[in-house]
Structure formats: structure tokens, C-alpha cells
Amino acid sequence: MTLLEAEHVKAYYSIRNSYVKAVDDVSLSVDRGAILGLAGESGCGKSTLVNTLMMNIRPPLRLIDGTIVLDGIKISEMSRSKLKKDVWGILVSIVPQSALNALMPTKKIVDFVKDIFHYHTDMSRAEIVSMVRKRFEELNLSPEILHLYPHELSGGMKQRVVIAISTLLNPKLLIVDEPTSALDVSTQKQVIKLLVDLHRAKIIESMVFVTHDLAILRQIADKIAIMYAGKIVEVASTDDILYTPLHPYTRGLVNAVMTPESEVRKRGITFIAGEPPNLLNPPSGCRFHPRCPYAKPICKEVEPPIIEVRDDRIVACHLVESFM
Amino acid sequence: MNPFVKFLSRRAGFLVLTFITFIFIIFLLPRAIPGNPLSTLLSQLFQRAQQNPELIKAVYRQLMEEFGIGKPLHVQFFEFISRTFTGDLGTSISAYPRKVADLVFSYLPWTLGLLIPATLTSWIIGNLLGALAAYKRKTIVDNALLPVFLTLSQTPYYWLAMILLFIFAVVFKVFPIGGAYTTGRIPALTLEFALDFLHHYTLPFLSITLSAMGGWAIGMRVMAIYELRADYVSYADSLGLPDSKILRYVFRNSMLPQITGLALNFGSILGGSLITEVVFSYPGTGFLIFTSLSRLDYPMIQGTFVLLISTLLLANFIVDIAYALIDPRIKTGYTGG
Numbered sequence: 001m002t003l004l005e006a007e008h009v010k011a012y013y014s015i016r017n018s019y020v021k022a023v024d025d026v027s028l029s030v031d032r033g034a035i036l037g038l039a040g041e042s043g044c045g046k047s048t049l050v051n052t053l054m055m056n057i058r059p060p061l062r063l064i065d066g067t068i069v070l071d072g073i074k075i076s077e078m079s080r081s082k083l084k085k086d087v088w089g090i091l092v093s094i095v096p097q098s099a100l101n102a103l104m105p106t107k108k109i110v111d112f113v114k115d116i117f118h119y120h121t122d123m124s125r126a127e128i129v130s131m132v133r134k135r136f137e138e139l140n141l142s143p144e145i146l147h148l149y150p151h152e153l154s155g156g157m158k159q160r161v162v163i164a165i166s167t168l169l170n171p172k173l174l175i176v177d178e179p180t181s182a183l184d185v186s187t188q189k190q191v192i193k194l195l196v197d198l199h200r201a202k203i204i205e206s207m208v209f210v211t212h213d214l215a216i217l218r219q220i221a222d223k224i225a226i227m228y229a230g231k232i233v234e235v236a237s238t239d240d241i242l243y244t245p246l247h248p249y250t251r252g253l254v255n256a257v258m259t260p261e262s263e264v265r266k267r268g269i270t271f272i273a274g275e276p277p278n279l280l281n282p283p284s285g286c287r288f289h290p291r292c293p294y295a296k297p298i299c300k301e302v303e304p305p306i307i308e309v310r311d312d313r314i315v316a317c318h319l320v321e322s323f324m
Numbered sequence: 325m326n327p328f329v330k331f332l333s334r335r336a337g338f339l340v341l342t343f344i345t346f347i348f349i350i351f352l353l354p355r356a357i358p359g360n361p362l363s364t365l366l367s368q369l370f371q372r373a374q375q376n377p378e379l380i381k382a383v384y385r386q387l388m389e390e391f392g393i394g395k396p397l398h399v400q401f402f403e404f405i406s407r408t409f410t411g412d413l414g415t416s417i418s419a420y421p422r423k424v425a426d427l428v429f430s431y432l433p434w435t436l437g438l439l440i441p442a443t444l445t446s447w448i449i450g451n452l453l454g455a456l457a458a459y460k461r462k463t464i465v466d467n468a469l470l471p472v473f474l475t476l477s478q479t480p481y482y483w484l485a486m487i488l489l490f491i492f493a494v495v496f497k498v499f500p501i502g503g504a505y506t507t508g509r510i511p512a513l514t515l516e517f518a519l520d521f522l523h524h525y526t527l528p529f530l531s532i533t534l535s536a537m538g539g540w541a542i543g544m545r546v547m548a549i550y551e552l553r554a555d556y557v558s559y560a561d562s563l564g565l566p567d568s569k570i571l572r573y574v575f576r577n578s579m580l581p582q583i584t585g586l587a588l589n590f591g592s593i594l595g596g597s598l599i600t601e602v603v604f605s606y607p608g609t610g611f612l613i614f615t616s617l618s619r620l621d622y623p624m625i626q627g628t629f630v631l632l633i634s635t636l637l638l639a640n641f642i643v644d645i646a647y648a649l650i651d652p653r654i655k656t657g658y659t660g661g
Contacts, residue, residue: 096562
């Protein structure tokens, strides 16, 4: 059973007369109850993709093509106002990358929460307050925090408060955009634990977790999608991605992870040469070919098709058979 | 000690220090202008008392004594200080023997009546239009409004006053060329006088409102554009908060610097829109300052500036406190808590 099904999604930033192809022909699905990790380097289009998945699109970003179905509803055809009223915060919520500045600075947190949920539920403000207090207690956050201003909280606390607010109405899908990149390691752990708790308690059904940190995905994700220059290059189970990566880019990513674990350490650490391409004018054929150590002439000319190597495993690489 | 009290007392300390510095400057500057303020007064006196030269000498000595002009500067200064702190602003030279305080208070209502409504109107309209332009950025609305704001904000207010005067009072004769009411009429609470007053009021009011509006609008537009891009806006948006409510958040947060600007503006209101009042011969405090400066009326200059600076400093002080109360972030910053 899939909760979210995106097919052939193209979302481009239109800049003057050209397009930045931040999301280019991406198909992706999220199973009910699953946690999907989305990894890739900075600027590859991860944030644009997840915002597109919930149709949070504003000019200059435009949805050029593709369909997105969430919980049986074709959200790619809904108007922004309808999405705001019936979908966002209810079916799907996002924990934004900039969660540290995501709270209204001149309002107490409780007033911000009241404003948001008063406007798209039938609940009275008093009901919202008791609901959010109860939820904070469930999540081991002191309800007293609600009566503080955002600047009075630490970074990790703000991050957890934002997660609690985003999930207040038990959305089916939670999108988390690099929630830990600005936090220290011990705070990261608390945030990850909170997300896992929300998932275990079935407050949220599924989650898309965006990061460039494969080590975190190893702890929580069921499946990992690897994104490169606006395209998904490989989707597989977490173990397959980490232990038998197929796409040369995935291999590069995995090999660049520093880890103290001995079986991985033997492999040594390597880096991917070169720089991410400019999405205004991406390379021809396979977008990874200028940096790929295995590149053949065909890679420069023909865009690789998406190959289903197994039931739950897809790769977009001409040379995949030679890696298996 | 309560950090807020500490903050207040530190601010008050600065207030007193600034005030004393200002007093010193106010005292010295007019005296640096060459000329003897008594000469005009004396020449008038001279015509009347030509037959009796002795009288002139006696009056001259009496006046020098009264205004203390012949005394050494430091003596004059301490007399001025001690008088100021007892609330005595002295006697006017050019309007001798009227008291400075009485003169200022008879001119003040006209200035307040002109400037408070004009400032408030320009502030409110400017902020609303600025916010609208920011919200409609990159559309025809903003493209049309921004050049208007820029032109208005860069138009010298006195030049605008003269242009308005020329067009509407000289060429078309729709409005009178000056004064606060028709000469000879006695101010009274009658409909006839009110209409006459408004007739005279329109041009000065418009010239101040229009020239100030552009600046407010540009300030608001920039702040609102910045706020519209803030992370809390996109987060609230992604959780489904309606646009109208988000705009109110943005407006609220962009308003903070504008409130400071408004309060500081009110602080300088006593000085009037000096040249506007001169252009329209409007009997306000700005006009008073202008005439006393041109006649070197030391007590008058000192008196008006002492009042002017007191209100300015007080307004500044109130803004500091109000700001700390409105914005919780600033309160923490100020009080260190």
C-alpha cells in the first residue's frame, strides 16, 4: 500500500527565459508506515523535491509535469488555497530546514499554535490549547514552554517544538527537511528519538527524511532514495544502499562516510571528484558522467533509463549490470 | 536589582547627560552669530526718545542688565541654567516685554494642530501603501507605486509647499496664500471660522503629508519584503495559516521600526515643519523659531530650543521603553536577561 505516489514529476524554477531543472522527471513512492530517506549533496534538489511532493510550490518554482497522489487524493491538481485548507497540516506536514527560525518571533508559541489550528479546524482556541498541552506532555516536552517566546528556547528545543506543532493534527505523512544539520550530536539524537517516537506511536504514519547524513538514515530509514542533480539515481532498502550500492554516485556517497565500524573502515574513505553540476545547464546523457570513474561514451550521449533490478530496487545507470 | 529598573535608570542617566550637553550648545551657538540683539529694539526706542538722550542710556543699561548681555559668558550661562531649571525661560527681546513661555504656548496649538494630523495621516497611509506594494511585489501595483514613493520621499517638503502654493493659491486661487485664518477674524468655535480655518489648513497639511508619506511607504515596503521572505512566514504557510493572517504577522513585525520613527517624529514636532510654516506664514512654533533666529532674540531661541529638545529627548526615552515592552526580543537584549 502506498501513501504517496509521485509520477514523472518535473518542477522547474523559471528564471528569465530559461529553467533551473531542480526536479526533473522524478517518480517516487512512500509506503504506508514506512520511513523513506532522501539523500544527496547540497543543491541537488532535495528540498525542492520534498516541497513539490506536498505541492508547496511558489513562483518562480513551477510544476511543469507529473502527478502526485497523496492518500488517494490527486493533490497535484488542487489549488493552493484548497491545499492550505484541507491538506497541509492535516494530511501532510513539513518540518522545514530552517526550523530554528520557523516560529513567529513576536508571539508566544501558544498563540502561534492557536492561530494556525484555529483557522483550519473546527476547534476552539481553548480546545487547541488543551490539545497541544497534552501532546507536549506525551512527547516529554514541558507544556510551560508554550508560554515562552521562540528566542527563549535553545536550538534543539525549538526543533522539537516545531516537530510537535507540525504533527499536532496527526498528519499521515511528515516531511522532515535536514532536521539535524544545525544541531550538535547529542541534540541530534534527541530529535531523531522524537521522530521515531512519533512514528512508533502511530501519530504519523509515514515519513520522508531528507538529509545528507547517511549515518542517520541507517538508524531510522526503511528505504533510501539517492538524488543527484535533480534526478533520483537509486532507490533501495537501507541495507542494500549502505552495503551493496549499485549506482557509482551512491558508491561515492557511501565511501565518503566516516565511520568507526570495522567492517566499513577497511574500505577506507574516498571522495567524489569534481563539483555538482549547474542545474541551469545540466550535463547531457547521465548527469553524473563528468564525475563518474566508470563513464563510457554511451553515458555522455544517452540518458540512462530507470532499471528495476529487483522488486524493490531501482537504479538509473547504463552500466548497472557490470556492478552486480 | 531588577534588570528592567537598571535599564531604565541607565537610560535616564543618559537622558540627563544629553540634556546638559544640549543646553550648553544652545547657549553658545546663538551668541556666535555676529550682531547685537538689542540694536533693533534700541533703534525703535531711539526714534521715540530722540529728545532725551539720557533716557536712552538709562533704558539701555536696564535692558543690558535684564538680558545680561554685557556680562561675561560664564555668568550668563549659569544664570541661564538656574533660570531654566526653575522653569523661567526669560523675556523675549523682539517682542519685549512678553515672556518666552507665553509666546511659545500661544503659537504651539497651531503647530500641533497642523503637524499631529499631518504626521499621523502620512504615517498611516504610507505604511498601508508600503505594505501593499511589498505584498504585490513584481506586479503592476508595485511598479506604479514605487516611483511615486521615491519621487515623494526625495521631494524637499518646502519645495513641494512652494509648488502647491504657486499652483493652487497663485495661479488658480483655490486656496489662500497664507495664514491660519483670514486676517481680522477672531478665532471662535463657529462653523464659519472652522471652514475658514480648513480652507487655510489644506495646503500646509497636504505639503507635509505628501512629502512625508513617501519615506514611510519606502521604509515599510523594504521591511515587509524582508519579513515576507522570513522562515516563519513559509512555515506558517506550509501549515495552512490563511494568507490574510500571515500578512498581519508580517505587518506587525515590520511595524516595529516604523513606530520608532513615528515617535521620534513627534519629538521634533515643536520645531514645526519650520519652512512650511514660513512659506504659508502659518503662526506656529516653526515660524516663531524662524523670526527669533533672524532677530537674534537669544532668550527666545534658547527657550524654544530647550522645549524642543526636552520633548525630543522625552520622546526618545518613551520609545526606548515602549520598544522594550512591544518586542520581547529587545527586552531581553536590553536587560541582559
